[in-house]
Amino acid sequence: MLGRTYDSEVCSIARSLEVIGERWTLLIIRNALFADVTRFGDFQRRLGIATNVLTARLDGLVAAGVMERSHTASSAEYLLTEKGRDLSGVLVALTDWGDRWAAPDGPPIIYRHGACEGAVHSGLTCDRCGARPDAVTASPGPGMPEERWMSGRQ
Numbered sequence: 001m002l003g004r005t006y007d008s009e010v011c012s013i014a015r016s017l018e019v020i021g022e023r024w025t026l027l028i029i030r031n032a033l034f035a036d037v038t039r040f041g042d043f044q045r046r047l048g049i050a051t052n053v054l055t056a057r058l059d060g061l062v063a064a065g066v067m068e069r070s071h072t073a074s075s076a077e078y079l080l081t082e083k084g085r086d087l088s089g090v091l092v093a094l095t096d097w098g099d100r101w102a103a104p105d106g107p108p109i110i111y112r113h114g115a116c117e118g119a120v121h122s123g124l125t126c127d128r129c130g131a132r133p134d135a136v137t138a139s140p141g142p143g144m145p146e147e148r149w150m151s152g153r154q
Helices: 012-020 023-034 040-047 051-063 088-101 146-150
Strands: 067-071 076-080
Touching (some): 012 023, 023 051, 023 076, 023 088, 040 051, 051 067, 051 076
């Protein structure tokens, strides 16, 4: 069973969960990415999140380099960094999954390409042949110690 941290895991999913694996965190990033929310009070009002939880999540995102705190004349703003903006594909993939399996009345939100207004979806493609694979397998990469892979523990 996984604990509160994943230090013993040699897995990019586990390491990502250290940063964004809590539901409020993903909703904060969603609002920053797709609703242009940047101010503490706006996050709090839109999400209905307790201020102490919001403070902890924003501080964690800043510490992880996903957001940066920018002070303006009127208040602090929380702006996504490149690392944070790179999460857009993750959120679109979660949305696609949710639209298929958890949206009985159809998609509540449709993400669109800003340049042409076409709908945006996630999708797996093979970088060698361009096919959409029916099955995906895992093999060790350069960051996997051989003894960990051979023992069957990732």
